[in-house]
Amino acid sequence: MNTRDKTTILDIAREAGVSKSTVSLVLQGSDLIRPDTAAKVRKAIADTGYVYNRGAANLRKAQSNVIGMVIHDLTNPFYAELAVGMERAFQAAGIVPFIANTAENPIRQDQVLKSMLEQGAAGLIIAPTRNTQPEALRRIEQAGIPIVTIMRRLPESRLPVVAPDNVRGGALAAEHLIKKGHRRLAFLGGHADLSVRRERLQGFRDTCLKLGISEQDILAIEGETNRIGGMSCLNEALDRDEPPTAALCFNDAVAFGVMIALRKRGLEAARDFAVVGFDDVVEAEHYVPALTTVSVDTANLGERAAHTVLRMMQTRTTRAEDQIGSVTLMVRDSCGPIRTMGGVQ
Amino acid sequence: MNTRDKTTILDIAREAGVSKSTVSLVLQGSDLIRPDTAAKVRKAIADTGYVYNRGAANLRKAQSNVIGMVIHDLTNPFYAELAVGMERAFQAAGIVPFIANTAENPIRQDQVLKSMLEQGAAGLIIAPTRNTQPEALRRIEQAGIPIVTIMRRLPESRLPVVAPDNVRGGALAAEHLIKKGHRRLAFLGGHADLSVRRERLQGFRDTCLKLGISEQDILAIEGETNRIGGMSCLNEALDRDEPPTAALCFNDAVAFGVMIALRKRGLEAARDFAVVGFDDVVEAEHYVPALTTVSVDTANLGERAAHTVLRMMQTRTTRAEDQIGSVTLMVRDSCGPIRTMGGVQ
DNA sequence: CTGAAAGCGCTTACAG
DNA sequence: CTGAAAGCGCTTACAG
Numbered sequence: 001m002n003t004r005d006k007t008t009i010l011d012i013a014r015e016a017g018v019s020k021s022t023v024s025l026v027l028q029g030s031d032l033i034r035p036d037t038a039a040k041v042r043k044a045i046a047d048t049g050y051v052y053n054r055g056a057a058n059l060r061k062a063q064s065n066v067i068g069m070v071i072h073d074l075t076n077p078f079y080a081e082l083a084v085g086m087e088r089a090f091q092a093a094g095i096v097p098f099i100a101n102t103a104e105n106p107i108r109q110d111q112v113l114k115s116m117l118e119q120g121a122a123g124l125i126i127a128p129t130r131n132t133q134p135e136a137l138r139r140i141e142q143a144g145i146p147i148v149t150i151m152r153r154l155p156e157s158r159l160p161v162v163a164p165d166n167v168r169g170g171a172l173a174a175e176h177l178i179k180k181g182h183r184r185l186a187f188l189g190g191h192a193d194l195s196v197r198r199e200r201l202q203g204f205r206d207t208c209l210k211l212g213i214s215e216q217d218i219l220a221i222e223g224e225t226n227r228i229g230g231m232s233c234l235n236e237a238l239d240r241d242e243p244p245t246a247a248l249c250f251n252d253a254v255a256f257g258v259m260i261a262l263r264k265r266g267l268e269a270a271r272d273f274a275v276v277g278f279d280d281v282v283e284a285e286h287y288v289p290a291l292t293t294v295s296v297d298t299a300n301l302g303e304r305a306a307h308t309v310l311r312m313m314q315t316r317t318t319r320a321e322d323q324i325g326s327v328t329l330m331v332r333d334s335c336g337p338i339r340t341m342g343g344v345q
Numbered sequence: 346m347n348t349r350d351k352t353t354i355l356d357i358a359r360e361a362g363v364s365k366s367t368v369s370l371v372l373q374g375s376d377l378i379r380p381d382t383a384a385k386v387r388k389a390i391a392d393t394g395y396v397y398n399r400g401a402a403n404l405r406k407a408q409s410n411v412i413g414m415v416i417h418d419l420t421n422p423f424y425a426e427l428a429v430g431m432e433r434a435f436q437a438a439g440i441v442p443f444i445a446n447t448a449e450n451p452i453r454q455d456q457v458l459k460s461m462l463e464q465g466a467a468g469l470i471i472a473p474t475r476n477t478q479p480e481a482l483r484r485i486e487q488a489g490i491p492i493v494t495i496m497r498r499l500p501e502s503r504l505p506v507v508a509p510d511n512v513r514g515g516a517l518a519a520e521h522l523i524k525k526g527h528r529r530l531a532f533l534g535g536h537a538d539l540s541v542r543r544e545r546l547q548g549f550r551d552t553c554l555k556l557g558i559s560e561q562d563i564l565a566i567e568g569e570t571n572r573i574g575g576m577s578c579l580n581e582a583l584d585r586d587e588p589p590t591a592a593l594c595f596n597d598a599v600a601f602g603v604m605i606a607l608r609k610r611g612l613e614a615a616r617d618f619a620v621v622g623f624d625d626v627v628e629a630e631h632y633v634p635a636l637t638t639v640s641v642d643t644a645n646l647g648e649r650a651a652h653t654v655l656r657m658m659q660t661r662t663t664r665a666e667d668q669i670g671s672v673t674l675m676v677r678d679s680c681g682p683i684r685t686m687g688g689v690q
Numbered sequence: 691c692t693g694a695a696a697g698c699g700c701t702t703a704c705a706g
Numbered sequence: 707c708t709g710a711a712a713g714c715g716c717t718t719a720c721a722g
Contacts, residue, residue, distance in 0.1 A: 006407070008715055019692045024717060032691070049487060054463040055400040055409075056715035059698045062351070064400075066464070074444075075425050075627075084420055084446055091453065096460035098443035099419075101429055108436065115441035118399040119411070142394060227631055263633040282420075286572055288608040353699055364708045369701060377707070401699035404714045 007050045015044035027052060058120055067097040067309065068116040070109065070126040072152075074101040076226065076253060078279045078298065079127060082150070085302025086125060093310060097125075104129045106136065113140060123309040127151050130193060146312035148320065150305045153195035160312075160320035162305040164296035166196055169327040170203025173248040173276045173294055176329055178211045181339030182246035182274060186219040188233035188258060190250030194225075197250055200278060204248050219244050223254070230257020231264075238265065246274035246335070252281045255291055259334070270336035280330055290332035301325050352393045360389035372397060403465055412442040412654065413461040415454065415471040417497075419446040421571065421598060423624045423643065424472060427495070430647025431470060438655060442470075449474045451481065458485060468654040472496050475538060491657035493665065495650045498540035505657075505665035507650040509641035511541055514672040515548025518593040518621045518639060521674055523556045526684030527591040527619060531564040533578035533603060535595030539570075542595055545623060549593050564589050568599070575602020576609075583610065591619035591680070597626045597638055604632070604679070615681035625675055635677035646670050 009027070013020045018037060025033050026041040033041075044050075058064040069086055071079050083099050090097045100116070102109040109129050116124060117140055124140060124147045134156050140147060141159075149161045170187075177185055187204050190197035201220055208218050221236055223229035230249060234257070237244055249255035255277030259269040269275050270289045277284060277293035284291040304323050312320055354372070358365045363382060370378050371386040378386075389395075403409040414431055416424050428444050435442045445461070447454040454474050461469060462485055469485060469492045479501050485492060486504075494506045515532075522530055532549050535542035546565055553563050566581055568574035575594060579602070582589055594600035600622030604614040614620050615634045622629060622638035629636040649668050657665055 006715085010715085019694095021692065021694095021717085025691090028717085034691075037691080049484065051484065051488065052463050053404070053465070053715050055465050056404050056698090057717070059398070059401050059404060059700085060715080060717045062698065074419065075422065075429055077420065077422065077425075080420050080422075080425050084448065087446055088448075091456070096445060096457055098445065100441060100443065101432055103429065103433075111436070112441055118397050120398070120400050139394065139396065143396065227628065231631070257631070260631060260633050283572065286576070286602070286605060288605050351699085355699085364710095366701085366708065366710095370707090373701085379707075382707080398699050401714090402701070404716085405699080405701045407714065 007048045008053075009050075011048060012041060012044045012050055015048060016040045064120040064122045065095055066119060066121050067095055067123045067125070068112075068119075068121045069097050069099045070102060070112055070116070070124065070128075071099060072102050072104050072109075072127050072129040074099070076251075077281045077283065078251060078253070081281060081298045082127070082302050085299040086306045088299075089303045089306035090310075093306075102129050106131050106133070110136060113137070116140075117143065117145075121145060123313045124148075125150055125305050125309055128154055130191060141318065144316075144318060146309050146318055146320075148305050148308050148312070150301070151196060155195075158319070160308060160322055162301060162308060162323045162325070163196070164294075164301060164325045165327050166199035167203035169278060169294035169296070169329075170200040170205075170248065171207040172203075172327065172329040173278070174204045174207035175211065176292070176331070177246045177248070177274055177276065177335065178208065178213065179338070180246070180274060180335055182244075183213060184217045184219070184242060184244040184246075185213060186221065186233075186237050186244035186247040188221050188237060188247045188249050189223045189229045189254035190225055192222055200248070200250065217242075217244075223250075225250055226253045227257035227260065230254035230259075231261040234258040234261040235265075245339075246276075248276045249278060252277040252279045252284050252291065252293055255293065255334075256283070256287065259287070259289075259291075269334045274335035276329075276335065284330070285332070287334075289334045292332045292334045293330050295328050295330045297325055297327075352395045353398075354395075356393060357386065357389045357395055360393060361385045409465040409467045410440055411464060411466050412440055412468045413464075413466045413470070414442050414444045415447060415457055415461070415469065415473075416444060417447050417449050417454075417472050417474040419444070421596075422626045422628065423596060423598070426626060426643045427472070427647050430644040431651045433644075434648045434651035435655075438651075447474050451476050451478070455481060458482070461485075462488065462490075466490060468658045469493075470495055470650050470654055473499055475536060486663065489661075489663060491654050491663050491665075493650050493653050493657070495646070496541060500540075503664070505653060505667055507646060507653060507668045507670070508541075509639075509646060509670045510672050511544035512548035514623060514639035514641070514674075515545040515550075515593065516552040517548075517672065517674040518623070519549045519552035520556065521637070521676065522591045522593070522619055522621065522680065523553065523558065524683070525591070525619060525680055527589075528558060529562045529564070529587060529589040529591075530558060531566065531582050531589035531592040533566050533582060533592045533594050534568040534574045534599035535570055537567055545593070545595065562587075562589075568595075570595055571598045572602035572605065575599035575604075576606040579603040579606040580610075590684070591621075593621045594623060597622040597624045597629050597636065600636055600638065600679075601628070601632065604634075604636075614679045619680035621674075621680065629675070630677070632679075634679045637677045637679045638675055640673050640675050642670055642672075
């Protein structure tokens with residue numbers, strides 16, 4: 001089936017009439033080689049259809065250029081956007097990173113990490129699954145491979161994290177809703193063990209209290225971090241005795257679920273209930289009503305994470321500063337106009 | 346930083362008091378080794394934190410177990426679901442495949458494919474970008490690496506493809522809409538150079554004609570394959586003199602865009618305009634109105650593609666039969682009730 | 691620039 | 707089961 005059985009650097013050398021070393025140097029772009037002999041070599045490479053065996057090179061050099069991105073849910077548009085953003089940043093550096101999905105499953109994550117390790121990854125970006133144990137990354141840390149965590153903070157870990165300013169995002173949302181006249185507020189979705197939720201909720205709650213909302217008028221309901229989760233959270237919230245009139249959602253996916261659940265109850269986001277999302281996925285802007293949400297500048301977050309591992313790889317260190325990206329509230333239509341009075345619904 | 350500098354098979358041998366060969370055999374699960382010596386070796390491996398160097402093994406064996414999945418748009422939920430489905434199938438076979446996104450960019454795709462080749466991929470599944478040139482995959486084919494294309498068919502290519510029965514899907518949609526009483530129909534979204542669109546449109550149009558719709562009452566509008574595309578297609582369609590009253594959309598993303606554009610015009614899917622999607626992404630079922638769409642059984646498609654490459658790898662062949670997955674129409678709410686008369690709107 | 695040589699970490703016969 | 711040996715395709719000093 002194969003036209004020829006593996007053409008190697010030696011074949012190229014023969015073909016170009018130079019030595020093996022010379023070919024190797026050309027391959028590495030060394031400037032020790034005269035332009036015309038380099039050209040000869042390149043021609044031979046093109047003619048023979050030679051393919052560089054990166055594995056062999058890595059073995060000899062004892063280093064690789066493979067970078068892995070381990071994502072807990074590629075099916076969540078936010079993480080898909082994030083992955084694509086990181087990929088773009090790596091591309092600019094001439095690197096093709098590999099993406100792997102862990103489906104929010106720690107066992108699967110272990111397998112993926114083991115594979116990355118055996119494959120000789122030189123760097124790793126990970127958005128860890130829930131319940132990731134501290135030991136999960138130990139092997140990789142021991143091997144001295146740079147790791148940066150993105151979005152989710154690992155408990156008891158000194159790994160650098162790149163994440164948005166979740167606390168401030170929560171605060172911005174609370175402020176916005178209260179200014180709109182809402183007095184009974186909810187935080188919907190997400191699991192309590194997620195650092196992302198703790199931070200967003202903290203900013204939200206603190207600001208509510210500061211602006212005069214009483215503790216019992218701040219409702220927090222846990223749930224899945226997707227549409228389905230949003231739907232059930234909204235229903236649970238509205239079935240309360242004194243239901244909230246507005247909510248900050250754990251993320252945009254939850255917010256979409258909330259809006260769908262509203263519609264199923266014959267209610268309308270904005271008109272009957274104010275909803276704010278978090279992330280600002282591309283869909284948010286085009287939804288009806290357009291979703292008011294906390295933008296985390298996904299592309300920038302991805303870029304930062306990529307540059308951070310790249311820098312760690314160059315400087316051969318496994319430490320780096322945490323990076324907290326700024327957030328902005330994108331005010332659109334899902335919160336409706338200002339309420340005359342935050343009275344009973 | 347590293348606890349020790351690379352423990353190798355030799356260290357394990359020393360630690361366990363056996364030979365290098367024995368360690369290698371244990372690593373490969375050979376049954377030539379007595380259980381108790383295998384146990385000794387395994388213990389040494391665990392104690393030292395040894396990590397298998399797959400690159401070195403691959404070099405020696407002249408074969409690898411890395412499989413690449415090259416996807417043109419991971420940001421499209423359908424393809425994310427598809428990738429995750431394939432990943433699951435590979436996982437069952439003990440393989441961790443690598444995903445790469447090409448962002449619908451042929452240049453990027455070339456880079457990704459080159460990287461996969463250099464990395465020594467043993468198999469490839471590709472959902473190619475638009476305008477993929479036949480030469481793009483030549484190098485990989487020449488190397489004898491099994492490739493299967495998924496969803497999109499490459500022009501003038503003999504590579505096996507795994508895809509849903511697009512023609513039949515288009516036909517089912519047309520039939521459904523016509524039974525509902527619609528007489529002016531549209532096919533919205535997608536680019537004419539996409540095999541997927543050609544097939545879906547063909548099934549749609551043929552069935553329309555067969556069921557008595559005249560050619561001039563079948564409108565086909567090209568557009569992006571995402572929400573934005575759906576929005577502009579719908580607007581273009583409704584701005585016609587004799588606008589259609591129903592549409593089959595290129596895919597679910599386009600369908601969501603169509604429904605959003607309707608709402609922006611003060612219209613409602615189902616009540617004012619019937620819309621059918623294609624793919625049946627998870628979101629379709631939960632949308633309001635729930636989207637009537639052609640289900641392609643995404644998970645099954647992914648599984649088939651995975652099993653096909655796996656089989657090709659085992660049998661060392663680069664040929665395989667095309668596989669066309671069956672489709673079913675999921676009737677939900679987005680087409681509304683039967684129209685009394687397909688009259689002027 | 692070139693050529694000979696060693697070595698990266700593994701696997702694979704092969705003789706014992 | 708073991709041990710010695712060769713070799714996968716590359717890179718890296720090193721002497722010329």
